[in-house]
Amino acid sequence: MTPEGRLATVVELLEEIAHQARPADLVAGAFLRARRYIGAKDRRAVSDRLWGILRRRARIDWILTECRVEPSPRRRLLADLVLADRTTPEEVGKLCTGGARGLEPLSPQDWALLQQLSGRDLFHHDMPAWVRGEYPEWIEPRLAQAFGETLAAEMGALRDEAPVDLRVNTLKGDREAALAALAAEGLQAQPTPFSPLGLRLPARLALTAQGAFRDGLVEVQDEGSQLLALLTDARAGQAVVDFCAGAGGKTLALAAAMQNKGRLIACDVNQRRAEQATLRLRRAGAHNVTRRILESESDKWVKRHGGSFDRVLVDAPCSGTGTWRRNPDAKWRLTPEGIDHLVELQGKILDSAQRLVRPGGRLVYATCSLLAEEDERQAEAFLARHEDYRLLPVGEIWAATIGGECPCDGPYLRLSPASNNTDGFFAAIMERQGSAV
Template structure:
């Protein structure tokens, strides 16, 4: 592909992303599969433009003239090359010839915008410089206070790829050795006792250690949430929002395949991926349970038999995903006040569904990959106000004494973030049901 064709492809992908609800990574993968002529360097170049625009959308729009005039995906893609990739405006305009799959020539207005563009200065509003919706400003101020700028800046970085050593099949040292033998550059993670961090990209599904179940892809923050859940051999555990089952697999390892894990989800389609993963990982104590919708106050159509039986109920609640913006930069622009309200309602409902399952003395562990207090502390406070039989316990009480503690933002719950702990953003609250 010529540089002009790469730019044109990036523009087309961005148009699709901004006009649909389909995640950006899926749109990009669809393009890559359909574009067999695009080599690895072509895909990397197109990806850099697409994800560069998504990470820096607000500052690009500001630099290129918004709100005075519309800043199109086409102009943002060209602007990313000049503002962030260091290309000269004339060189980028020279790519826009309309020939050999290149974008159509720039208009006078587009050319003027590219030549006049400049990154926002330090006095520009934080939501523009740090690229997030302005209506989230009060939430982020509440969450971070004086640390707002470094915390939000870290959300614009690319996220590393972390693996979890599956201790049902190998120690972390054995998994590391197997990966290195397969030619993968890796190192130990710094927080989770199971974490392995990739230093360079690798085709993991093609690797023997992955196919043999020695490792699973799982962010280190997610691993820490599973560690704090404290699942022990012989317990009865419910993973109420299991999805593809990554946390269920981690719980199975800490339980050493003894006891029972009920992996539940409203989307049976997502649960179907779990059992092949469990078989590969050597997990034998997981049972999947597709759920039906439930109306609070009525009998549970699926979980009545588990009432009061669970030592652990893990609620990995549906949320805004603000803690994972490094991995899904388009998600920050898809979030709306209406969607956030719907997430909060879903969180309250799933907590209500979880509470009856916890036996006296058992624990309900509430987890989100959100950084927003309205999805985290506020939800826990509302739950405790309605359920006097539960009490929140400090996360430090449950942290293994032989492991160094991760840096956590203030509060009784564990609060992880890219800037503070080097992980995705996670919130983990441990709620004990009184005996």
């Protein structure tokens, strides 16, 4: 593809994303797969520009509005070329030739806009905090409640691209073996600072082409997610439920922790997500997993198996605010009503899943959210409703499962990009007392 062809493709993709409810990564993946003429280098260039614009959207739109121009996919691209790349208006003009699969020539209005943008910076002292931090204005009070004076630093970290974290699959080898296998393919990974199973790569790459990935020795998994699986403390021979298993990332980690011994049930309400996990389970060599599709969080299967499990992990549906480094478009699809619905759903899921836990067993509630109403307040409300559960301090569980000093203060696990260089994660570990019901 020509440089202008790549840019025209970015505009097409931005338009597709704007008109679809699906996440940007799914839209982009389907779009690029349908256009086989786009080669690997072109895909990478298109993706880099696309995700860069999505990460800079609030600032770009604020500057366009200051220039009295209505933001659009094409104008966002033109602005990004000037603001992020310092491309001159004349150089932009040379990229807009109107050729086949290229950008339309610049109009007089485009030229006027580029002249206004020339020499400007992506940051301006008049920008509100929510614009500088790249998040919706309405969510600022909720984020401030979670972070207080560190809000700007946390949102700054969420603007940046996340590293590529891998989890070593101990069913296939150890971290030293994984480091050696990656190094043999020219990939210099570094051990993650907290997870004893984690490796970090310096940049994104097509892992599906790497032998260590194809052989199941490593899986892509953020370090925070790895820590959550470790803190679940699933052991060989136990009965364990991954209640909201999704595509199976934590299921794989739990199966490895259990050494393929015992019973691991991966539940989800989405048949397609569960089917997607099948290949991952096979590649990882996880043989103790049974997949179960539930009609809802209150499926009759839950009642029939009440009090039967040593560990129940509820990685609940949530706002995903902790994953904005990876999903920068998701923040603009959130609504206050959507979060209220999620909070209600989380409570229902917890109330149902807790029935599965045997006396002395543990219920682990987790989200990839930064919001207190989905995290601490949700856990506190659950404990108030269920007096047969008690909260276990995360520091004690950390020492017993991971070792060393826990990086979190207080009884809960709370990880964030600025503090821990992980996605945002929350977990509450609760133990059931008394007799099963």
